[in-house]
Amino acid sequence: MSVVIRPIEAKDKEEWVNLWTGPGGYIEFYKSLDKITPEITNTTFERFLDSNDPTYCNVAIDSSTNKIIGFATYLTHRNTWTIEDSCYLNDLFVCESNRLGGVGRKLINSVYEDADKLGCGKTYWHTQFENHRAQLLYTKVGVKDGFLKYSRPE
Numbered sequence: 649m650s651v652v653i654r655p656i657e658a659k660d661k662e663e664w665v666n667l668w669t670g671p672g673g674y675i676e677f678y679k680s681l682d683k684i685t686p687e688i689t690n691t692t693f694e695r696f697l698d699s700n701d702p703t704y705c706n707v708a709i710d711s712s713t714n715k716i717i718g719f720a721t722y723l724t725h726r727n728t729w730t731i732e733d734s735c736y737l738n739d740l741f742v743c744e745s746n747r748l749g750g751v752g753r754k755l756i757n758s759v760y761e762d763a764d765k766l767g768c769g770k771t772y773w774h775t776q777f778e779n780h781r782a783q784l785l786y787t788k789v790g791v792k793d794g795f796l797k798y799s800r801p802e
């Protein structure tokens with residue numbers, strides 16, 4: 649499969665929303681369809697397109713169909729320990745039927761390249777303990793940094 653990775657564009661909205669909140673998509677994978685309202689989806693998409701907003705998205709396109717088969721979203725932010733901003737990989741998704749073909753790896757590499765271009769000193773992300781499938785990829789493209797994640801109780 650030949651895959652092209654590029655920044656998301658306005659014309660991608662319908663396809664991206666389908667991978668995001670559609671059946672078999674990313675938000676369903678996280679069982680969070682009740683949390684992500686159309687307003688959140690629309691605002692997030694608008695932020696991708698806003699060059700003044702530090703919210704980004706790269707999409708993976710299957711060259712034979714020209715369809716979007718995956719995406720990575722990432723954010724840049726200040727870091728008190730460095731002069732440079734840091735890059736946080738927020739979401740990573742590849743369609744079920746296109747997995748294990750190297751698309752996830754390509755998307756992460758595209759984020760690394762963009763983080764370099766944006767002058768970020770560090771790129772990092774979280775995953776769930778039980779997401780073993782993702783971790784099989786992450787151990788090849790990243791290192792565990794030894795930190796645990798905590799959140800304010802809801």
Ligand SMILES: CC(C)(COP(=O)(O)OP(=O)(O)OC[C@H]1O[C@@H](n2cnc3c(N)ncnc32)[C@H](O)[C@@H]1OP(=O)(O)O)[C@@H](O)C(=O)NCCC(=O)NCCS
Nearest residue numbers: 740741742747748749750751752753774775781782784785
């Ligand atoms: C995690 C996810 C993005 C990986 O995408 P992918 O395109 O299948 O990943 P890749 O094909 O690039 O990477 C697979 C690598 O991990 C390994 N791997 C992944 N799953 C594996 C499995 N079930 N068995 C064996 N190896 C596996 C492969 O060895 C491969 O390494 P290689 O490139 O050296 O051959 C995809 O499974 C997905 O979208 N999952 C649902 C959403 C999700 O979990 N997102 C991540 C949230 S943190």
